[in-house]
Amino acid sequence: MKMKQVLSPVIESVQKHPLRAILILGFLHGLIYVFMIPLWWHHEEPGHFEYVWLAAHQEEWPQPGEYDNNLRKQIAESMFASGQDNLFNVSLGSLDDDPIDTGGSPVGRKAVYYWLVSWPIKLAHNQPVVIQLYIGRLISFALFLISIWLAWLFMGELVNKGHPLQWMVPFSLALLPGYLDNMTSVHDDVLGAVVSALFLWLSVRSIKKGFSVLSFIGWAISIALCFYSRDTTVPFVFLAPLVPLFRVLKQKTYLVMGAAFLLATIILSIKTVTFQDASQWFSYPAGKQSVRFETTKAPFGNFIFSLSNEGEMKSFGQSFAPGFIKPLRKKTFTLGVWIWADEPTQLELPIIQYRTPDGLATSPLQNVQVGTTPIFYTTTLYIPHEANHTWLTPLPTFPENIHHIYYDGFVLAEGEYTSTPPEFENENLLSGVWDEKSFSNIIRNPSAEHAWIGVNETSHFLKLRSYIEPSLYLQTIQDSQGFGWYYRASLSTLFQSFWGQGAGTEIPLVGGFSYNILKIISILALLGSVLYISKAPILFTRPEMLFMLIIMLVIWVPTFFRGTYWVFYFVPLVPYARYAFPAFIPTLLLISAGILKILQWITIQYKLEKSFPSLAFQTFMFSLAIYAIFSFGGYFYPQIQSAGFLMLLISLAIVIFMGLKSMVVK
Numbered sequence: 001m002k003m004k005q006v007l008s009p010v011i012e013s014v015q016k017h018p019l020r021a022i023l024i025l026g027f028l029h030g031l032i033y034v035f036m037i038p039l040w041w042h043h044e045e046p047g048h049f050e051y052v053w054l055a056a057h058q059e060e061w062p063q064p065g066e067y068d069n070n071l072r073k074q075i076a077e078s079m080f081a082s083g084q085d086n087l088f089n090v091s092l093g094s095l096d097d098d099p100i101d102t103g104g105s106p107v108g109r110k111a112v113y114y115w116l117v118s119w120p121i122k123l124a125h126n127q128p129v130v131i132q133l134y135i136g137r138l139i140s141f142a143l144f145l146i147s148i149w150l151a152w153l154f155m156g157e158l159v160n161k162g163h164p165l166q167w168m169v170p171f172s173l174a175l176l177p178g179y180l181d182n183m184t185s186v187h188d189d190v191l192g193a194v195v196s197a198l199f200l201w202l203s204v205r206s207i208k209k210g211f212s213v214l215s216f217i218g219w220a221i222s223i224a225l226c227f228y229s230r231d232t233t234v235p236f237v238f239l240a241p242l243v244p245l246f247r248v249l250k251q252k253t254y255l256v257m258g259a260a261f262l263l264a265t266i267i268l269s270i271k272t273v274t275f276q277d278a279s280q281w282f283s284y285p286a287g288k289q290s291v292r293f294e295t296t297k298a299p300f301g302n303f304i305f306s307l308s309n310e311g312e313m314k315s316f317g318q319s320f321a322p323g324f325i326k327p328l329r330k331k332t333f334t335l336g337v338w339i340w341a342d343e344p345t346q347l348e349l350p351i352i353q354y355r356t357p358d359g360l361a362t363s364p365l366q367n368v369q370v371g372t373t374p375i376f377y378t379t380t381l382y383i384p385h386e387a388n389h390t391w392l393t394p395l396p397t398f399p400e401n402i403h404h405i406y407y408d409g410f411v412l413a414e415g416e417y418t419s420t421p422p423e424f425e426n427e428n429l430l431s432g433v434w435d436e437k438s439f440s441n442i443i444r445n446p447s448a449e450h451a452w453i454g455v456n457e458t459s460h461f462l463k464l465r466s467y468i469e470p471s472l473y474l475q476t477i478q479d480s481q482g483f484g485w486y487y488r489a490s491l492s493t494l495f496q497s498f499w500g501q502g503a504g505t506e507i508p509l510v511g512g513f514s515y516n517i518l519k520i521i522s523i524l525a526l527l528g529s530v531l532y533i534s535k536a537p538i539l540f541t542r543p544e545m546l547f548m549l550i551i552m553l554v555i556w557v558p559t560f561f562r563g564t565y566w567v568f569y570f571v572p573l574v575p576y577a578r579y580a581f582p583a584f585i586p587t588l589l590l591i592s593a594g595i596l597k598i599l600q601w602i603t604i605q606y607k608l609e610k611s612f613p614s615l616a617f618q619t620f621m622f623s624l625a626i627y628a629i630f631s632f633g634g635y636f637y638p639q640i641q642s643a644g645f646l647m648l649l650i651s652l653a654i655v656i657f658m659g660l661k662s663m664v665v666k
Contacts, residue, residue: 026144037503038082041506044106046075047105049186054067062107076095110188110230113187140185144184144193150194173588175625177509177628178500178501185504187578193582193584196233199236200548200585204547239554243547257546274456275452278291278292278450279444281317281445285471286456286470286471287308291307293406299408300449303447307404307405320442321389322390331382333381334416334434335381337394338407339405341370341402345370346368346399350392352390354388355387356386376420381412389485389572392410411429422439424441486564507631514627514631524595525598532596548586552586559577559580599616
């Protein structure tokens with residue numbers, strides 16, 4: 001009874017002023033992260049801070065390639081003084097380097113965030129670099145609070161006042177570890193999240209209510225900010241014309257946009273899509289002709305591989321997944337292939353490249369003389385114990401003054417064989433007899449007889465950034481054997497970094513079960529969303545809801561493929577959820593709506609109290625936030641993981657639970 005009397009005024013205040021309560025909660029939660037995560041333990045934080053510092057301490061705006069080695073030395077020394085490991089493997093010996101490597105430098109990127117944060121840094125220019133870093137983090141923290149406020153305004157345009165979703169989305173944003181960890185770092189992703197929230201709010205408002213002079217000016221400013229703040233928000237500039245269009249079309253939006261999408265898909269497919277690319281092989285960028293070439297000179301079947309030096313040089317090969325390579329380690333293989341050219345030349349035989357813990361490695365290079373008729377060449381390869389992701393590179397270097405080189409009948413078999421061509425069992429070339437011994441060919445589609453969907457050079461207009469390569473996306477997503485492992489890793493990283501990975505996704509939630517539970521909740525949220533749509537289809541026929549769907553697709557799809565361009569680097573890069581910050585609010589809306597529907601269904605089925613859905617959702621988000629603090633903080637400060645502190649957290653959760661329970665109306 002006493003507890004209820006104590007909590008009653010607090011609960012009443014929360015009910016009357018939910019936004020204020022959420023902002024206070026976000027303030028307290030965010031402040032913990034500002035100081036809990038050690039120095040320089042966020043994504044690329046040293047480089048982004050250096051950009052801010054240069055902007056604050058120079059009269060001219062920093063240009064690509066500029067750096068301050070004295071600053072880098074101070075950053076490195078602060079890493080050592082923090083008592084924590086550093087993410088960038090900076091050693092004491094590297095302090096004499098010029099430049100000192102403290103990670104990549106973003107100098108030259110869109111400038112708005114760095115300009116904004118540089119102003120308070122100017123006022124503290126005489127302070128130690130650590131103090132200046134925390135000032136930068138606090139500016140990001142303030143932007144984080146603004147994003148929560150904008151999420152509230154956004155939801156106010158979508159749902160009626162008092163609807164649970166109005167507070168659920170900003171409440172989730174305030175407590176989501178995967179969002180907060182990045183939003184309290186020195187990084188331009190922070191501003192990208194804020195300006196996208198501003199754009200979404202004003203866009204939805206304009207679709208529903210039309211433009212006023214002030215709203216139009218604000219909307220136009222948000223578009224400009226999207227263009228100049230972060231590359232992940234640039235797509236909003238191209239989506240902006242949909243806002244006045246949706247306002248004009250109103251209820252006809254779905255019909256018109258559906259027809260336009262169908263027409264655009266047909267035209268785009270006719271202009272760019274082909275069915276000529278050799279299946280199971282990657283070949284990018286797209287050119288006038290596919291590497292799969294039909295000819296009567298083919299030693300096998302009707303097709304060969306044709307490599308040309310006309311136009312941009314292609315990356316061409318076949319990928320082998322780490323799981324496929326594992327049982328092949330510490331074994332010798334013979335690689336054979338028929339090769340010829342349009343005129344005699346000397347070239348390098350095919351090699352395999354593989355990733356090891358120490359970086360990339362290749363099999364030995366071997367030069368041969370080839371003529372104008374197909375000849376079978378072989379080379380012996382050894383796959384070491386350290387080999388991980390491996391790929392076949394048929395032509396390491398294209399010879400000068402040669403226009404075309406041709407390949408057919410690739411064979412890679414375990415053991416050592418002579419250069420006598422093998423006899424294959426059938427036209428698939430997947431097995432046969434070689435040197436009177438049976439063998440299996442591990443090369444897929446070795447004679448280019450099978451094709452899959454590809455794109456031609458017309459697709460280059462989609463390359464808005466250097467890492468956007470449509471042909472590579474399309475080929476790798478079809479090659480489940482060669483690249484399925486990578487996309488599974490990408491999905492896992494996106495999922496985990498969305499819900500919560502601390503310190504630049506370096507620290508996971510404690511316990512492998514954590515993400516399994518979150519997977520179950522996510523699946524239930526998806527099912528709940530489907531149920532929500534089926535029960536209230538009229539809600540999702542509104543043009544602003546279609547706009548949200550387009551936003552999620554335009555942001556999440558490129559995010560999923562973002563790392564594909566670097567899949568052959570010494571470390572395969574996988575995308576993080578922070579690249580999708582511009583779509584976090586619509587995504588949380590979808591998740592929250594799904595969870596709400598499931599909880600409402602449970603309430604009806606088991607005749608629970610009316611406020612059970614709100615209570616359960618709040619308890620879930622509070623528990624996730626507390627558990628993340630326990631996980632991330634405990635990694636750096638072991639005392640946090642002590643039993644006593646865990647009991648304190650449990651007690652705090654119980655107090656919150658009981659306080660919220662007093663809101664229940666039976």
